[in-house]
Amino acid sequence: MRPLFLAIIAIITIGMSLAWAGTIESVRDLPDIVKNPRAGRLSLSDITILDIRIGRETLDNISSRLGVAKVFREPDNSVSANDEICYSPIKSTDTTRLIFGSGPMGGWSHVTQFQVLSKAPQKRSCTVSSHVSRTIETQSNIHLDMTRKELDAILGPPTEQGKGFVSYTFEQESHDTKQGDLAVLSGVSATIVNDHVTSFQVFMIETLD
Numbered sequence: 001m002r003p004l005f006l007a008i009i010a011i012i013t014i015g016m017s018l019a020w021a022g023t024i025e026s027v028r029d030l031p032d033i034v035k036n037p038r039a040g041r042l043s044l045s046d047i048t049i050l051d052i053r054i055g056r057e058t059l060d061n062i063s064s065r066l067g068v069a070k071v072f073r074e075p076d077n078s079v080s081a082n083d084e085i086c087y088s089p090i091k092s093t094d095t096t097r098l099i100f101g102s103g104p105m106g107g108w109s110h111v112t113q114f115q116v117l118s119k120a121p122q123k124r125s126c127t128v129s130s131h132v133s134r135t136i137e138t139q140s141n142i143h144l145d146m147t148r149k150e151l152d153a154i155l156g157p158p159t160e161q162g163k164g165f166v167s168y169t170f171e172q173e174s175h176d177t178k179q180g181d182l183a184v185l186s187g188v189s190a191t192i193v194n195d196h197v198t199s200f201q202v203f204m205i206e207t208l209d
Contacts, residue, residue: 024164026117026199027189028074036159037171042186045139046154047204049114050131052100054204058109059085062100069127074101083108086126089133095119096134096144097126105205113203118144138202142188146197155188165191183207 024030047054052062062085063069069085082101089096097117106112116136120126137143140154148166152158160167169187186204190197 024191026119026121027115027165027191027201028117028121028199030165030167030189030191035167035169037169037185037187038159039172040170041172041184042170042188042202042204043140046142046188047186047202048139049098049116049136049202052111052114054111054113054202055106055206057111059083059100059102059111060109062111066129066131067127070125072124074124082113084124086121086124087129087132088120088126090128090130091133094134096132096136097121098129098132098136099126103205105207112205113201115199115201116144117199142197142200142202144197144199148192148195148197151188151190151197159187164193165189 044053050066052065059071066087069087071083071085073081074084082103084099084101087098088094095118097115097120099115099117099121100111101113101115102108102110103112134144142151142154151166155168158166159169167187167189170185172184172186174182174184184204184206188200188202190200192198
């Protein structure tokens with residue numbers, strides 16, 4: 001199991017490294033921060049937003065609920081690129097964006113991550129949805145504009161941090177599941193400006209041995 005799990009981390013690392021553009025404006029610009037995961041995993045409430053849960057829903061399910069959205073690849077030309085769909089609020093002055101993605105471990109179908117951004121990603125069109133606004137949050141109350149202290153209170157101390165960002169990464173292996181050995185890598189990364197969250201990403205991937 002361990003070599004496969006390390007390979008999964010490497011896939012994520014490649015994708016995030018290729019997305020690195022040198023300037024952090026949102027979690028989409030972050031370099032590799034999947035480092036030093038600590039034991040544990042995100043809770044179901046951490047990985048659920050608008051009653052959409054990572055691993056449970058597919059991109060097609062979301063399109064039927066929030067509105068039909070165009071699928072795009074991110075990052076471009078990467079072996080680990082996600083298929084993504086993007087949503088924006090009805091109110092034009094609200095620049096919040098909600099993006100769902102599915103990567104290799106989700107079969108480019110089941111959701112493996114979502115992002116909430118305070119402004120639109122470059123070169124990506126987003127479908128307008130009445131469900132999206134600045135106030136959207138995970139079931140565990142992770143949301144834009146919360147303080148770093150509030151984020152730490154939910155997730156504990158970060159496993160990685162730098163100028164303008166924090167990351168909380170977890171690793172769990174179980175050897176007694178009915179399906180077989182299960183490995184879970186999960187985490188939250190966020191950009192921080194003036195001690196407040198300006199964007200965040202939540203991910204979780206599971207693999208069977």
